[in-house]
Amino acid sequence: MSKVMKAKDFNTSYKPSWCPGCGNFGMQIAMQNALVELGLKPENVLIFYGIGCSGNGVNFTKTYAWHSLHGRAVPSAVGAKLANKDLKIIIMAGDGDGYGEGMGHFIHALRGNADVTYVVHDNKLYSLTTGQAAPTSDKGTKTKSTPDGLIEVSVNPMALALSAGCSFVSRGFAGDANNLKEIFKAAIMHPGFSLVDVFQPCVTFNKINTFKYYFDRLYKLSDKPGYNKTDINMAFNEALTFGNKIPYGIFYQKVRDTYDSNLPQLKGQALAKRPMKVKDIKKFVQAFA
Ligand SMILES: Cc1ncc(C[n+]2csc(CCOP(=O)(O)OP(=O)(O)O)c2C)c(N)n1
Ligand code: SF4
Structure with missing residues (x-):
């Protein structure tokens, strides 16, 4: 009989090095519980991480x-899905990683609708490098890289994703790990590109977007009477709502054909499980030199 997994079975022997109180802890436990409740085991899942x-x-x-x-992280994950479609592929990276250095990849992966789940740790800063302004920082934010205040307006991940054809657009909060777990489960099971942008308070460098800041403002889309997550106009309307009140939950979900389903050569067994046709791998690689 196969073993029933518990969240702690997904722990490694390393203790997280995050600062005490960091939002990353809530995200980790939400993800581990989501994997358990979906009946997934470590060998069924491949997670791509950004730098941060x-x-x-x-x-x-x-x-x-x-x-x-x-x-x-995103293009690497899309490639892995093509190589082994049997794996659940998840990406976990920062807002600087995804909406800064990786923005081009992000937009084009959404267009293609590869079957991967993208979890963005949105702390509105470049935190590993000690708190510089990031693409989701608000205009006027003062950081060591923007001592007189950020000139640019912030990117809007929800509206961007909707406009680029993302088939699952959602926002979670690290301070509501139960709700986040449910969003993760829905995103992982969604056949296509699923975005989960997560408000992840950085307690060390971000003194504005704190847990309290979000508790005071967030409302759940699932509690909103008449909200229909298949209606893209409603989704856009909520995506543009940001201020004293901020929505979270699943903004939009619509199933459409995935990138891999459009590739006839991927039909049948996963590529990684097919026998190698190349006899002399050294010679094969040399042909590309
Ligand atoms: C191409 C490239 N540019 C810059 C860096 C330096 N760098 C490493 S981590 C980091 C900040 C990461 O911020 P974010 O992606 O938001 O993740 P967080 O640390 O906030 O989780 C930067 C700028 C790098 N490693 N590679
Ligand atoms: S610097 Fe911020 S994001 Fe990084 S571990 Fe500490 S609290 Fe978390």
């Missing part, structure tokens, strides 16, 4: 894992 405090999670959760280059 979020990316350090590569050491703390036991699944197959890949520590990417900064901004390159």
Whole structure:
């Protein structure tokens, strides 16, 4: 009989190095519980990590894992899905990683609708490098890289994702791990690109977007009478709502054909499980030199 997993079975022997109180802890437990409740085991899951405090999670959760280059976690994950469609592929990276260095990859992966789940640790800063302004920082934010206040307006991940054709657009909060777990489960089971942008308070460098800041403002879309997550106009309306009140939950979900389903050569067995046709791998690689 196969073993019933518990969240702690997804822990490695390394203790997380995150600062006490960091929002990354709530995200880790929500993800581990989501994997347990979906009946997944470490060998069924491959998580790609970006570079950053979020990316350090590569050491703390036991699944197959890949520590990417900064901004390159998404294309690596899309490639892995093509190679082994039997794996559940998840990406966990910071807002700097995804919406800064990796923005081009982000938009084009959404268009293609590869079947991967993208979890963004949105702390509105570049935190590993000690708190510089990031693409989601609000205009006027003062950091060591913007001592007179940030000139640019912040990117809006929900509206961007909707406009680029993302088939599952959602926002979670690290301070509501139960709700986040449910969003993670829905995102992982969604056949196509699913975005979960998570408000992840950085208690060390972000003294504005604190847990209290979010508790005072957040409301759940699932509690909103008449909200229909298949209606893109409603989703856009909520995506543009940001201020004293901020929505979270699943903004939009619509199933459409995935990137891999459009590739006839991927029909049948996963590529990684097919016998190698190349006899002399050295010679094969040399042909590309
Ligand atoms: C291409 C590239 N640019 C910059 C860096 C330096 N760098 C490493 S971590 C980091 C900040 C990460 O911020 P974010 O992605 O938001 O993750 P967080 O630390 O906030 O979780 C930066 C700028 C790098 N490693 N590679
Ligand atoms: S610096 Fe911020 S994001 Fe990084 S571990 Fe500490 S609290 Fe978390």
